[in-house]
Amino acid sequence: xxxxxxxxxFWTIFLLNGVVLVVAVLLLLFSPARVSSxxxxxxxxxxxxxxxxxxxxxxxxxxxxxxxxxRLIARLEDIARLEPTELPEEGSGPVLGIARSVNGLLDRxxxxxxxxxxxxxxxxEAERHRIAQELHDxxxxxxxxxxxxxxxxxxxxxxxxVPDLAxxxxxxxxxxxxxxxxxxxxxxxxxEDLGLASALAAxxxxxxxxxxxxxxxxxxxxxxxLSPEAEVVVYRVAQEALTNAARHADASGVELSLQKVGxxxxxxxxxxxxGFTGLEEGSGLMGMRExxxxxxxxxxxxxxxxxxxxxxxxxxxxxxVPA
Amino acid sequence: xxxILLADDHTLVRRGVRLILEQExxxxxxxxxxxxxxxxxxxxxxxxxxVVLDIAMPRMTGLQAAAEIARRRTPPRILMxxxxxxEQYFFGALKAGASGYVLKSVADEDLVGACRAAMRxxxxxxxxxxxxxxxxxxxxxxxxxxxxxSVLTAREDQVIxxxxxGRSSREIARxxxxxxKTVEGHRANILGKLGMRDRxxxxxxxxxxxxxxx
Numbered sequence: 001x002x003x004x005x006x007x008x009x010f011w012t013i014f015l016l017n018g019v020v021l022v023v024a025v026l027l028l029l030f031s032p033a034r035v036s037s038x039x040x041x042x043x044x045x046x047x048x049x050x051x052x053x054x055x056x057x058x059x060x061x062x063x064x065x066x067x068x069x070x071r072l073i074a075r076l077e078d079i080a081r082l083e084p085t086e087l088p089e090e091g092s093g094p095v096l097g098i099a100r101s102v103n104g105l106l107d108r109x110x111x112x113x114x115x116x117x118x119x120x121x122x123x124x125e126a127e128r129h130r131i132a133q134e135l136h137d138x139x140x141x142x143x144x145x146x147x148x149x150x151x152x153x154x155x156x157x158x159x160x161x162v163p164d165l166a167x168x169x170x171x172x173x174x175x176x177x178x179x180x181x182x183x184x185x186x187x188x189x190x191x192e193d194l195g196l197a198s199a200l201a202a203x204x205x206x207x208x209x210x211x212x213x214x215x216x217x218x219x220x221x222x223x224x225x226l227s228p229e230a231e232v233v234v235y236r237v238a239q240e241a242l243t244n245a246a247r248h249a250d251a252s253g254v255e256l257s258l259q260k261v262g263x264x265x266x267x268x269x270x271x272x273x274x275g276f277t278g279l280e281e282g283s284g285l286m287g288m289r290e291x292x293x294x295x296x297x298x299x300x301x302x303x304x305x306x307x308x309x310x311x312x313x314x315x316x317x318x319x320x321v322p323a
Numbered sequence: 324x325x326x327i328l329l330a331d332d333h334t335l336v337r338r339g340v341r342l343i344l345e346q347e348x349x350x351x352x353x354x355x356x357x358x359x360x361x362x363x364x365x366x367x368x369x370x371x372x373x374v375v376l377d378i379a380m381p382r383m384t385g386l387q388a389a390a391e392i393a394r395r396r397t398p399p400r401i402l403m404x405x406x407x408x409x410e411q412y413f414f415g416a417l418k419a420g421a422s423g424y425v426l427k428s429v430a431d432e433d434l435v436g437a438c439r440a441a442m443r444x445x446x447x448x449x450x451x452x453x454x455x456x457x458x459x460x461x462x463x464x465x466x467x468x469x470x471x472x473s474v475l476t477a478r479e480d481q482v483i484x485x486x487x488x489g490r491s492s493r494e495i496a497r498x499x500x501x502x503x504k505t506v507e508g509h510r511a512n513i514l515g516k517l518g519m520r521d522r523x524x525x526x527x528x529x530x531x532x533x534x535x536x537x
Contacts (some may be wrong), residue, residue, distance in 0.1 A: 114372070
């Protein structure tokens with residue numbers, strides 16, 4: 001039996017108590033039991049038993065009525081401690097109301113977290129971009145001037161100074177290489193200058209250079225354009241997947257592909273490495289998921305021991321509405 | 324005398340490059356530009372044999388300027404100067420019509436040689452791009468794909484593997500107990516046999532190999 005769902009908590013309890021009292025009154029009126037003006041011990045006993053039965057019945061009924069509320073509280077505690085999930089919208093009256101408001105609140109929190117994450121990541125990318133640009137345009141140029149100037153000086157300097165000048169010039173060159181490497185790690189200029197396919201191709205080449213594994217690229221021609229944010233997500237996920245393949249998987253071959261499947265652009269990074277069991281949700285995977293969520297893309301990681309790992313990212317293509 | 328137009332948005336870099344070039348008796352800088360658009364204009368009003376373009380410039384990037392300049396009826400030879408050690412930029416430069424790509428971090432050593440190679444009509448490969456191309460060639464050969472038919476001598480076969488590992492000529496010479504000059508000769512022969520000396524051939528190869536988009 002369930003109480004009507006629109007009943008406020010006050011009326012629920014009032015009604016239950018009322019039912020118990022009415023039953024007691026009816027029993028008193030229509031049963032042979034009577035109380036004389038001077039209560040005799042047998043009457044006191046009967047009334048005492050009646051009172052106990054009444055109280056017990058009342059307690060049981062109220063407990064039954066409040067049980068959904070207790071279940072709700074237990075679930076709320078779970079939510080506070082663990083991952084936020086939807087509350088089941090069940091139970092009656094106030095419980096249902098609370099469940100609905102909490103769900104609304106959770107939805108808003110999730111939405112705010114998503115936009116907050118998006119803003120943080122966008123700010124991070126923008127900052128990296130700025131630093132990389134300054135490294136290139138300022139530090140890099142100054143070091144180039146030093147490098148060329150030293151070369152020029154060497155041609156005019158007395159022979160005794162030439163080895164020292166050459167050594168300084170090599171340091172300037174090493175500095176320039178460092179600046180370039182740091183700037184490149186911060187922000188792939190190639191993504192902006194030459195597009196996603198070129199940026200992924202460059203990642204593949206880097207990977208082959210550093211890991212010694214061979215990489216097969218296949219990028220479908222004429223892919224629909226993605227938003228700049230989505231391109232950065234695709235790039236970073238590919239980067240992370242390749243880093244994992246190099247660092248943990250001990251792979252000897254990797255396939256990197258970008259295709260259009262239905263209304264999605266699908267990035268796939270497949271390695272033939274060690275693979276892993278269970279869900280080793282390392283920070284790398286978490287980061288990839290968070291980034292994917294930003295552009296409403298789906299990330300799937302499929303891995304089996306000794307069968308390699310496949311990372312698949314499906315990015316929805318947003319239809320550009322012609323203005 | 325090779326007449327050169329020099330374009331870089333950084334005045335001091337331009338000055339440094341100019342000093343390096345003008346140390347050579349056969350090279351002279353006849354015009355300078357501070358951005359891509361200005362470079363295109365200078366090519367219109369000045370007679371030059373060679374244009375040296377920085378990749379990252381305001382208003383019009385070096386790549387855009389190169390494409391614009393290469394469209395002329397009798398275009399000058401084009402060399403790109405760049406901070407980016409990335410073969411995608413190199414291929415981008417080839418596609419735009421440049422015949423060489425020099426990294427700023429080795430400009431002091433390579434720029435003069437690259438200018439002369441460009442004037443001889445050869446492509447100037449920067450070392451990173453060369454090993455990428457060669458490694459890709461070997462990968463395709465191993466997988467049994469059809470690659471440009473070429474017969475390398477046993478010695479060239481040794482050299483190409485070391486190039487694929489990214490070794491410099493000096494390192495290869497030490498490894499094989501031959502003179503660095505000989506290694507350079509083998510290098511040139513290998514690149515020639517694989518069709519990587521010629522800009523058009525090289526671009527075609529990179530597209531076929533999936534290294535760049537057509």
